[in-house]
Every structure is written in structure tokens, then in C-alpha cells.
Amino acid sequence: MSRAVVADSSHRIEVHYTVAEPVSGIRSFTDQHVLTLIEREHYEEAFTAAGCTVYYVAGAPVFFAGIRAGGPAV
Structure with a gap:
């Protein structure tokens, strides 16, 4: 099961896992990922x-x- 929340400039994804194994039995855990939402102008500013x-x-x-002046031809 997963759930995603957008807050400010981030997208937080929370994933809940349940794993069943013959020897160790059933266990569960949660994994979280935070992705930053970056605007186009921020990418352009970084290249500049x-x-x-x-x-x-x-x-x-x-x-x-991004091509740096004096860099290789594309």
C-alpha cells in the first residue's frame, strides 16, 4: 500500500510492505521517499x-x- 502527499516543494511517498517468509514468518516495514519538485527556471538557473x-x-x-562555451560540438 502506498500514499503520496505533496507539501511545499516536495512529494513524499510512503510505502507499506508486508512480507511473509516460511522460516521467519510475517513482518512489515515502511519505506519513505521524498522527491523535490523543481521548477523549470531553477534548472535553467543552475545551468547558467x-x-x-x-x-x-x-x-x-x-x-x-547545457553547453559550456568552448566545449565539444554537439
Whole structure:
């Protein structure tokens, strides 16, 4: 079973597992993942701060490419 909650700029996923094994029996545990939701402009600012020209390629998945001046030709 899982549950996801969006709060501020994060997406928190909580997953509950139940495992049954012949020798050790039944046990359960919870696993949590926190994913940060980052806006497009933040990605672009990071590339620019690294000295790169940023290119945004729309589609699924979203793709960013940064090329630093004097870097290899693409």
C-alpha cells in the first residue's frame, strides 16, 4: 500500500510492505521517499550558473541540455 502527499516543494511517498517468509514468518516495514519538485527556471538557473547555455527539449521525459562555451560540438 502506498500514499503520496505533496507539501511545499516536495512529494513524499510512503510505502507499506508486508512480507511473509516460511522460516521467519510475517513482518512489515515502511519505506519513505521524498522527491523535490523543481521548477523549470531553477534548472535553467543552475545551468547558467555553471557557465552553460541551456537548451530545453520538450517531451516525455523532459530533457535539459547545457553547453559550456568552448566545449565539444554537439
